[in-house]
Amino acid sequence: MTTIGIIGSGNIGSQLAHAFTRVGHDVVVANSRGPASLAELVADVDAQARAAGSAASATAGTVEEAAQARDLVVVTVPLKAVTDIPAHLLEGRIVIDTNNYYPQRDGQIAELDDESTTSSELVAGHFSGARVVKAFNHIPAAEISEHAQAPGTDGRRALAVYGDDAAAVERVSGLIDAIGFDVVNGGGLAESWRIQRDTPGYIPRFTAEELRGKLAEAKRYRDM
Template identity: 35%
Template sequence: MTIKRIGIIGAGKVGIVLAGLALKAGYEVRISGSGSVSKIELTIETLVPGAVASENADVIANSDLIILAIPLSRYHNIDPQLLNGKLVIDAMNYWWETDGIREEVLTPDSTSSEQVQAYFKGSTIVKTFNHMGYHNLQEDARPKGTKDRKALFVTGNNSEAVTKVAQFVDTMGFDQVVHYHLADGIMTEPGSPLFGASLNYQDLKNIIDHFDQTEFGKKVAASTHHE
């Protein structure tokens, strides 16, 4: 499948920035928000002219790749059947200020992306775009080969899907450090050394390679690598 059409669920800061990068990269972009189309239409027209504001169902049906860029506590508001058969990027993080009490959002026995995958069981989830702030995503995107290009962590259980998403990340202006275990996404979530990081490929890879030697990394390994 050639990725030409990008659907973004979430018209907040991250969603808007990713829409802008996707448009610049030559993709067709649809974006939906939490309210009616009319509620976000002016914002979309002003901040990302060229993107199409629409409802979730239309965004999903007419996109080759979906990006979830909403508060983590709201993914249950989406009908999981809408995403059946879709390649989906999970760009979400738990954040107490917007999501509320963690125990009301996530169960303690698996990572957030694993729970997102379990909910959208008919789709294929890949984790990326979550550890870099929206301002860095916007300002640090660079063409391939640029000396000061930054890198994003990309991980998922399906190797073909991870490869496709990594190629997409490349076109969006970032190098990629790739893993093939969805639970590894926790290494870039709030509370980890990589959350908020805007690093080049080698620096990001070095931290990830040594991550399992830290106390935090040992806890992650113990709690997420079940198999």
């Protein structure tokens, strides 16, 4: 058992709290509104973990407590809010970045608009002392629970991961497999545009073989 910090308690953060505790990992969940706002979520996560036969539990914490819970932290806040998280809190940690760039929500970001970088590279630039892995950005939140299946299940859904640190990617890949999905390693963060919004692999359910094909089909916005 390990402890996983989750910064962000929206749809993805809540579903990951359920998924991680079901397979035996404690979680510390935080949001911008403070621990008191998380009482209902924590109670629900704990109840579902017990129902699944898991002894793991959820704790509501501050952003600082979630960031420093252990060496693995999920950052699942809007892209525009990432820089509100002090970078030093995640020094030396593996950070799972679930983000997508939505200009109508995040404002226009010139280097993403001209595709000179990717959203995950921006996140990695902010958390420069962390090892960032892109994951969970292309699956609807509810399907993290609904589509989870045991390893070896025929037609098991696959999720893509991207990262520049091989050990961090391997660690996150193992976690994804444990909660119910095959994994496709797409390469470094610079290639993570292949699973951004509006690309062929974004949102629908695919097996590993199918997802590899969709990633290969992806085109830059400027080429569409």
